[in-house]
Amino acid sequence: MIRMVAIDLGAESGRAVLGIFDGQRLSVQEVYRFPNIPVRVRDVLHWDILCLFHEIKEGLARAVRIMAGTITSVGVDTWGVDFALLDREGRLVGNPVHYRDRRTEGMMEAVFQRVPPEEIYNRTGIQFMPINTLYQLFSMVVREDPQLEIAHTFLTIPDLFHYWLSGTIVCEFTNATTTQCYDPIRKDWAWDLLERLGIPTRFFPEVRPPGTILGRVLPEVTEETGLTQTWVVAPASHDTGSAVAAVPFQHPDAAYISSGTWSLVGVEVREPVITEEARLYNFTNEGGVSGTFRLLKNVMGLWLLQECRRTWAKQAGKSIVEEAGGSSTLPSAWEYEALIRQAEGAPPLRSLIDPDDPRFLPPGDMPMRIQVFCQETGQPIPKAHGEIVRCILESLALKYRWVIERLERLLGRQIPMIHIVGGGSRNALLCQWTADATGRPVLAGPAEATAIGNLMVQAMALGYVGNLEEAREVIRRSFSPTVYTPRAEAKSMWADAYDRFVSQILSSRE
Numbered sequence: 243m244i245r246m247v248a249i250d251l252g253a254e255s256g257r258a259v260l261g262i263f264d265g266q267r268l269s270v271q272e273v274y275r276f277p278n279i280p281v282r283v284r285d286v287l288h289w290d291i292l293c294l295f296h297e298i299k300e301g302l303a304r305a306v307r308i309m310a311g312t313i314t315s316v317g318v319d320t321w322g323v324d325f326a327l328l329d330r331e332g333r334l335v336g337n338p339v340h341y342r343d344r345r346t347e348g349m350m351e352a353v354f355q356r357v358p359p360e361e362i363y364n365r366t367g368i369q370f371m372p373i374n375t376l377y378q379l380f381s382m383v384v385r386e387d388p389q390l391e392i393a394h395t396f397l398t399i400p401d402l403f404h405y406w407l408s409g410t411i412v413c414e415f416t417n418a419t420t421t422q423c424y425d426p427i428r429k430d431w432a433w434d435l436l437e438r439l440g441i442p443t444r445f446f447p448e449v450r451p452p453g454t455i456l457g458r459v460l461p462e463v464t465e466e467t468g469l470t471q472t473w474v475v476a477p478a479s480h481d482t483g484s485a486v487a488a489v490p491f492q493h494p495d496a497a498y499i500s501s502g503t504w505s506l507v508g509v510e511v512r513e514p515v516i517t518e519e520a521r522l523y524n525f526t527n528e529g530g531v532s533g534t535f536r537l538l539k540n541v542m543g544l545w546l547l548q549e550c551r552r553t554w555a556k557q558a559g560k561s562i563v564e565e566a567g568g569s570s571t572l573p574s575a576w577e578y579e580a581l582i583r584q585a586e587g588a589p590p591l592r593s594l595i596d597p598d599d600p601r602f603l604p605p606g607d608m609p610m611r612i613q614v615f616c617q618e619t620g621q622p623i624p625k626a627h628g629e630i631v632r633c634i635l636e637s638l639a640l641k642y643r644w645v646i647e648r649l650e651r652l653l654g655r656q657i658p659m660i661h662i663v664g665g666g667s668r669n670a671l672l673c674q675w676t677a678d679a680t681g682r683p684v685l686a687g688p689a690e691a692t693a694i695g696n697l698m699v700q701a702m703a704l705g706y707v708g709n710l711e712e713a714r715e716v717i718r719r720s721f722s723p724t725v726y727t728p729r730a731e732a733k734s735m736w737a738d739a740y741d742r743f744v745s746q747i748l749s750s751r752e
Contacts, residue, residue: 243262243263243264243265244262244263244314244315244701244704244706245260245261245262245305245309245311245312245313245314246260246261246262246263246313246314246315246316246317246697246700246701247259247260247261247273247301247302247305247313247315247316247317248261248316248317248318248319248477248484248692248693248694248696248697248700249298249301249302249316249317249318249319249403249696250319250320250481250484250692250693250696251278251294251318251319251320251321251399251400251481252278252320252321252481252502252503253278253321253503253545254277254278254503254548255275255276255277255278256275256276256277256278256294256297256298256301257272257274257275257276257301257693258272258273258274258275258298258301258302258304258305259271259272259273259690259693259696259697260272260273260305260308260309261693261694261697261700263697263701263706263707263716265706266716266719267716267719267720268694268697268698268701268716268717268720269720270690270693270694270697271308272690272693273301273304273305273308274297274300274301274304274305276294276297276300276301278290278294280340280342283337286339286343286345287339287340287342287343287344288337288338288339288340288343289324289337289338289339289340289399290337291326291334291337291338291399291402294403295403295406298318298403298407299463299466299467302316302463302467302468302469303466303467303468306467306468306469307468312470312471312472313469313472314472314473314700314704315472315473315474315475315700315703315704316407316459316469316472316473316474316475316700317404317474317475317476317477317479317696317697317699317700318400318403318404318407318477318479318696319400319477319478319479319480319481319483319484319692319695319696320398320399320400320403320417320479320480320481321341321399321480321481322398322417322420322421322480322481322482322528323341323371323373323374323375323378323398323420323421324338324339324340324341324375324378324398324399325338325375325378325396325397325398325399325402325421326338326396326397326398326399326402327389327390327392327393327395327396327397327445328393328394328395328397328405329392329393329394330394332395332405332411335389335392335393336389338399338402339378341373341378342373342603342604342605344604345378345381345385346372346373346377346378346381347372349372349377349378349380349381349384350370350372350377352380352384353376353377353380353439356438356439357435357438357439359521360518360521361435362376362422362435363516363520363521364516364521365425365432365435366422366423366424366425366426366432366435367426367427367514367515367516367520367526367527368419368420368421368422368424368526368527368528369524369525369526369539369540370524371540372603373603374420374421374422375398375420375421375422375423376421376422376423376439376441377422379423379439379441380439380440380441383439383440383441390441390442393442393445394444394445395411395445395447396413396445396446396447397411397413397447398413398414398417398418398420398421398479399417400414400417400476400479400480401413401414401417401476401479404456404474404476404479406460406463407456407459407460407463407474408456408457408458408459408460408474409457409460410456410457410474411447412447412448412449412450412454412456412476413446413447413448413449413450414449414450414451414452414454414476414477414478414479414480415449415450415451415452415529416452416478416479416480416483416484416528416529416530416531417479417480417483418431418449418529419480419527419528419529420480420528423435423436423441423446424449426514426516426527426529426535427514427516429449430449431443431446431449450476452476452477452478452479452483452487452529452531452699453475453476453477453531453699453700453702453703454475454476454703455473455474455475455703455704456473456474456475456476457473457474458471458472458473458474459472459473459474473704475699475700475703475704477695477696477697477699477700477703478530478531478695478696478699480528480529481500481502481692482500482504482506482528482536482538482692483528483529483530483531483536483695484691484692484693484694484695484696484699485500485506485663485664485691485692485695486498486500486506486508486510486530486531486536486663486695487530487531487695487698487699487710487713487714488663488688488691488692488694488695488698488714488717489510489661489663489691489714490661490685490688490714490717490718490721490723491510491661491714492659492661492685493658493659495509495655495656495657495658496509496657496658496659496660496661497509497646497649497657497659497660497661498510498660498661498662498663499642499660499661499662499663499666499676500663500664500691500692501543501544501662501663501664501665501666501667501669501672502543502544502664502665502666503543503544503545503548504540504541504542504543504545505540505541505542505543505544505597505638505641505642505666506536506538506539506540506541507538507539507541507642507645507646507649508525508536508537508538508539508645508649509536509537509538509649509653509657510530510534510535510536510537511527511534511535511536511537512533512534512535513535514527514535514537515527515535515537515652515653517652519651519652520537520652523539523648523652524539525537525538525539525648525649525652526538526539526540531695531699531710532709532710534710537649537652537653539645539648540598541597541598541638541641541642541645542597542598542602542603543597543638543666544638544665544666544669545602546597546602546608546612546634546638547578547581547631547634547635549605549606549608550608550609550612550627550630550631550634551578551581552605552608553606553607553608553609553610554609554627581627581628581631582631582669582670582671583628584626584627584628584631585628585629585631585632585635585671586628586632586671587628588624588626588628588629588631588632589629589632590632590636590735591636591735591736591738591739592621592622592624592629592632592633593616593621593622593623593624593629593633594616594621594633594636594637594640594739594742594743594747595612595615595616595633595634595637595747596615596637596641596747596748597634597637597638597641598641599615601614601615609630612624612630612633612634613625613630616633619746619747620746635669635671635672635675636675636679636739637743637747638672638676639672639675639676639678639679639680640679640736640739640740640743641743642660642676642679642680643679643680643681643740644743644744644748646660646680646682657682658682659682659683659684659685660676660677660680660682660683660684660685661684661685661686661723662676662684662685662686662687663686663687663688663689663691664689664691664692665689667686667687667688667689667691667724668686668689670724670726673686673724673726674726674729676726677726677727677728677729678728678729678732678733678736679736679739679740680728681728681733681736682728683725683726683727683728684725684726685723685724685725685726686723686724686725686726687721687722687723687724688717688721688723694717694721698713698716698717699713701713
């Protein structure tokens with residue numbers, strides 16, 4: 243029996259999850275949850291990275307106290323694209339900037355003036371999003387940011403935490419691929435692309451695969467947490483990479499949706515799909531576990547709902563902290579469960595949005611933005627909370643169908659079913675509406691896929707599980723999915739809505 247800890251950091255909160263593997267089944271227990279609250283300083287949005295590391299160590303200490311014994315290993319996964327720069331002494335040059343900061347506005351277009359988008363896609367296979375590391379770094383080049391002169395080492399966010407835990411400097415593969423600075427064909431950083439954009443190449447470290455053992459925890463970490471002789475393992479350090487590793491595929495051609503702040507809709511492939519059609523659809527090829535790739539598309543996800551709740555709370559002078567283990571000061575009518583009930587009672591498929599409209603990316607008054615979108619597209623304006631929530635969830639389900647159909651075109655085969663993992667798998671309405679909208683059965687769960695995938699890659703690295711398929715067999719034995727089947731009585735209604743979604747809503751952005 244081995245005991246492992248997965249540190250899983252999301253855009254809203256982080257948690258420490260204890261995993262116990264007895265050789266046949268995995269059990270998981272969340273032992274600590276904490277907020278991840280960005281901080282705006284002089285109009286720059288930062289991650290509170292030192293606070294997050296403090297909370298990581300607190301989570302590890304609690305896991306030690308709960309087990310009253312040895313923790314074999316620990317691994318960290320987080321979101322992608324963001325990074326830290328270190329000086330030659332290994333110290334932070336500046337506080338990492340949040341991907342929703344406005345510094346990347348206009349940067350994609352500026353980059354394309356130097357390197358055509360077709361060339362960038364052919365080299366990296368990564369979808370074009372203004373938040374990508376490539377455009378964050380280029381914004382620093384354009385502004386002649388002095389941090390670039392000082393920087394000696396570039397690390398993505400989970401790599402930074404692994405460095406602080408183990409003292410080892412590497413970039414893990416799954417997160418490195420999200421940067422749009424990595425060449426998956428040559429299996430190295432896209433050195434010439436970086437040079438043409440004036441981005442320093444001296445500070446990019448070696449890229450190592452998921453499952454790399456980085457070393458024992460540092461003495462100072464042992465002193466603060468009680469960990470002894472614990473290995474630090476780089477899992478699939480991009481949270482979606484870990485989540486996909488935990489998908490208990492029932493069919494080799496199935497798709498997955500990793501549903502949280504973002505919805506990552508895709509399939510697992512052995513080689514990146516870098517074609518002109520994939521570029522035009524703006525699909526991405528991110529690294530996976532055991533030499534796989536994640537051919538997927540980012541859809542805005544439950545960020546829309548999270549930001550609506552934040553706006554409603556702010557308007558009422560309240561706060562939302564229950565997600566991070568605090569006491570909620572939010573009225574019960576605004577709890578997720580209550581909002582879902584209100585959405586269920588709202589009129590169906592009345593107002594729709596494109597979740598990926600650029601106006602929905604930054605923080606702000608999301609309900610107003612949704613209402614303005616509906617007004618601009620000649621639809622009824624949703625006003626009640628339930629109407630807005632229903633608009634979000636139905637629009638997500640329809641966008642999932644649009645992505646799935648384009649995946650089928652790229653692959654030349656049918657996708658028979660969809661696995662939804664992550665927090666969104668607990669949302670029964672979203673799962674059922676996804677089944678209805680796509681006409682495919684949905685298998686929901688595990689909700690803790692990211693932490694589970696993190697833990698199983700640790701087990702693979704330590705030799706307790708032989709390979710990825712064995713890890714997924716452990717997951718199938720340990721966690722049972724909830725199955726949602728398309729409802730025959732809803733087929734016509736959703737088909738009509740999809741036609742309207744494609745012809746009226748998506749075409750509004752063209």
